[in-house]
Structures are given as C-alpha cells and as structure tokens.
Amino acid sequence: MAAQPVRRRTPGLAFAAASALAFGGAGVAARPLLEAGMEPLHVTWLRMAGAALALAPVALARWRLVLHRPLLVLGYGIFPMAGVQALYFAAVARIPVGVALLLEFTGPVLVLLWFRLVRRRRVSAWAVAGVVLAVAGLVLLLEVWAGLRLDAVGVSLALGAAAGQAGYLLLSDAAGEDTDPLALVASGALVATVVLGALAGPWDLPWAVLAEPLPLGGARLPGWVLALWLGLVCTAVAYFTGVAAIRRLSPQVAGGVAYLEVVTAIVLAWVLLGEALSPVQVLGAVVIVAGACVSQAAVPSGREAQATVPEAEPDLR
Template sequence: MSASPRHRPSGLAFALASALAFGGSGVFARPLLDAGMDSLHVTWLRLAGAALLLLPVALAHWRLLRRRPLLILAYGVFPMAGVQALYFAAITRIPVAIALLIEFLGPVLVLLWLRVVRRTRVSPAAVVGVILALAGLGLLLQVWTGTGLDPVGVALALGAAATQAAYFLLSDRMGSDTSPVAVIAFGSLTAALLLGVLARPWDLPWEMLAQNLHLGALPLPGWVIALWLGLVCTALAYATGVAAVRRLSPQVAGGVGYLEVVTAIILSWILLGEVLTPLQALGAAVIVAGAFIAQTAVPSTAPDTEPGTRARTGDPART
C-alpha cells in the first residue's frame, strides 16, 4: 500500500482527533465499571463494537488472513486484547490518568528489550529518555512514601505498558504491502473472539446498557457509552491515527499523540474529579518527556519496512 502524500494541516488535525478520541477511553469506561460491570466485559464491548464497525474493512482485505495469520493473531492478543483488558482492569484500582501515564512507559520497555535481549546499541538520547521516564514514574508513584496507590493496579498498568511495547515491536515487522487498517480490523475481530471465551458475553449484564449511568454529573444511557467506546475511542481513533501518520512524519504524529495523556488528565479531572498532586503532575510531565524521547529513539529493526510503517497503526499508547 502506497503512502499518502505529506499534508501537514490535515495530518495535524487527524493526529489531534486521534489523541482526543483515545484519551477519553478510560473516562468513558468508568461509568460502566463503577456500575459494577466487570472490566473484561467492558473490554469485550469495546472491541466487539470496533470489530463490528471495521468488519467491512476486514472483508475487503480477507486475503491478509491467509498471508499474515500470525501477525493478526499477535495483534489480537497483545495490542488489542492485552492493552485494553489490562488498562481497564487497572483503572478499577487506580486513577485513569495515572494508569495511562504508566502505560506510556511502553516505548521505554521497547528500548530495554532492544538493548538487553537483542543486544542492539541504543543512542545516548534513548538512555536519557529511559532515565527521565523512570524518574517521572518515581514522582508519579511517590515511592518515598511507600506509594499510596494500589499495587495490583500499578502492576496491571505496567502489564499494559508491556503489551504496548509488543505493539511497537509487531508494527516494526509489518511490511509495506500490509494495510495497517486491515490489521486493526482483523486484530479487533481476533481480540473480540479470544476475549469472548474469558468474558463470557452471554453473562454480561445487558440490562445495564438500558439504564442511565453517570459520567460525572452527566447521566447517559449505558448503550450510548458502549457505542462511544467502540465507535469513537477505538474505530475512529485508530482510523484517524493511521491517517495522521500517513500525512505527517511518525515523530510529529507521535508527538501530537501525547496529547492523549493531557486529554485523559483533563477529562478525568472535570468529569470524574480525579486530581493529580503537584508532584504527580511534575512526574507526569517528566514521564511524557522521557517516553517521547525514547519513542523517537527506537530504531527500526525490520530492514524491509517502509519508512513510517512502525507507527502507522496509530500513535504511542493505544488504549
């Protein structure tokens, strides 16, 4: 698939739309979680909705299922099912913004994988990025106080970061003849099927979708929230992310994508009343700076990968 010509204004608009759409996923999931719906059920609803919306794309690229079955399976397991399930499980125990910030350590884990496992040389800038991200994490968790955050929630968010790192590594192996939107479509289908075994959607409290749930002080029907998660926070977010990277360089699109964290912090503050302490806010800024430096320093490891392919499937943290 040939790349679209660079067009900065529309590319920036797409990147901003993608960051805003992704940034609201945790906030919009909270009403369902707070009402008692299991995090696996919420994850399955989001992925099943996205899979249904992206089904025409999958049908149009059905040959990809035969050509790259392992890639599709891996995308379904790690970036789609893994990131979403672990992130939603994390926000049942720790604030939305903090869970997302921890997940943004994914690029740092990629660098550690390349250096420790693959024995790949990394640049000094990458080392600076890792140090900044880890220092920011220490500030965010306030480790000198013994951390008042739920340790299980932190562990789940770190798991989301690890599966996000797998997303980067898988994207780096995607050839230039592979449509990233098709991979996302098949990945959503695969994830919905796999999670269906664990989530048991027939046991899902469907009646909750007919009830009014509260997004902060705003009452919304449960089905509207579920539709928003599948349509806006997943299908639209991925599609606009791909469009952004095709019109911008991966570094520029990735940089705009970090507005996802800002979106999550602002929305969780306004709608959920979750506020970071001044030290946590400083830690958030240091994590974003370090993760961004680490992301831009990640080398491409696939020699046959078209420039920009590694980031085509969206911006850094696809929660």
C-alpha cells in the same frame, strides 16, 4: 541494507494526534460502566465487539489479509487490542484514569529497549536521559517514599498494558506499507472479540446496565451510548488513525505524539470524574512525558540507521 522508506510527516502527525485524542476518552467513558457493576473484561469485550461489528464489512471485503499475514493479524488482535485494553480497564477499576494511562505510556521506553537490545541499534545520550527521566517521573507519580499509595495490583496491570502498547507500536510498524491499516484493525478487532469472549463470557454480562442512565460529569447518559462511543471512536477510529500514523512516521515518533492521549485523559478525568493528581504527581506526570519524548531520539534514521548492525526483520506471516 535497503534505504529507509520516506515518511510522510505532515499527514502522519495529523493521524497521530487524531488517534491520541480518540484513545484519550476511553478510560473516562469506561469508568461509569465499571462503577455500575460491569467487570473490566466485560467492558473490554463490549468495546472490541462494537469495533468489530462496525468494521465487519471491511474485514469481510479484505479477508485475504488473514490468509497472507495470519500471525500479524493474530498477534495484533491478542496483544495490542485485547491485551492492552483488558489490562488498562482492569487498572482503571483500581487506580485513577490518568495514573493508569501514564503507566501504560511507558510503552515507548520499552520500544527504545527493544531497538537497542534486540535490533542492536545505537542509543544516543538523549535516549539514556529520556529513560532516566521516565523512571524518575514514575517515582514521583507513584510517591514511592510514602509506601506506594496507589494499589499495587492496579499499578502492575497498567505496566502490563505498557508492554502491550509497545507491541502495538512495533507490530503496526512491522505491518509495512503494503498492509491496509483499516483491514488490520478490522481483522484484529474480530480476533480480540473472540479471544475476550472466551475469557469474559458475554452471556454473563449485566446487559441491563446498558439501559441505565449513568453519571458522567454533570449529565447522565445511557450505558449503551458509552459502550458505542468506546467501540466506534475510542477503538475503531483510534486504532485506524494510529496505524496510519505509524506507517507515515515511525513507531518512535508516533509514540511521542501519542502522549497527547495522556493529556486528554487527565483533563477529561479531572473535568468529568473529579480525579485530580497531587502537585507531586503532576510533576511526575510532566517528567514522564518529557522523558518519553526525549527517548524518541534513541532510534537512528538515515545514515545512522545504515551504520548499525543489520538484523533480520520478523516475518509476521
């Protein structure tokens, strides 16, 4: 089995933190658009279209990626980009931003299960403890003893986004060192825009909302400013730095650092939207984050990785 590539930890951590902070503002920026009458699919399409437009020169300049890795580009555009964002915004329309994001961020636990069940890598006791903590945290967050106070459909949508987030971490790692992260994000954004366009029908989008001043915190911002922020910062910048982080770290370590996104989203939702979790839900959020971070010990590296049963890597071409 080939030796593990050397991970560049310091710049990788910096990229991971930048990605988490950029992603963290998405739900807060989208909420005023959703409350103004836009459908979740419309907001998601605006987000992807903005990113695709900004990155179109990159996609055109590096078009050979589509020829060399068509399945990677298609999968990246459909699952991590179109899928995660559509499901997340649909969840945000029904449940609080922080709760939706916490549920989405059970994705690293799914990555753990992937490495254990599919890749046949040994799972440490820390990993098992992490999963137990994450499940316990979900019980507290959802307050299941009260008959699931949160909207059940919203919870299901957020968990669907978690599956898509797991795909984001795995596909980004599978892209390999030879794949330009910016080219992958640019091509994926174009795919996501086309796929979502067919589903959302942008011709039915209430474009007048973009000209309206929408409330965010104590200010009122034009809808187009929020849409632009979603496309450029929360998508183009966030995905580029995220892929760059995963390439320099690993999908597991990058997934752990990405929990800064949860903190960012919860703080912004509290300050700008007035959304606050109950004390029990705050405890659940802390337990979920702790469990997900502990579960990062699930994937061995170095000598341990070489001792596992080798399995063919997926050829995403």
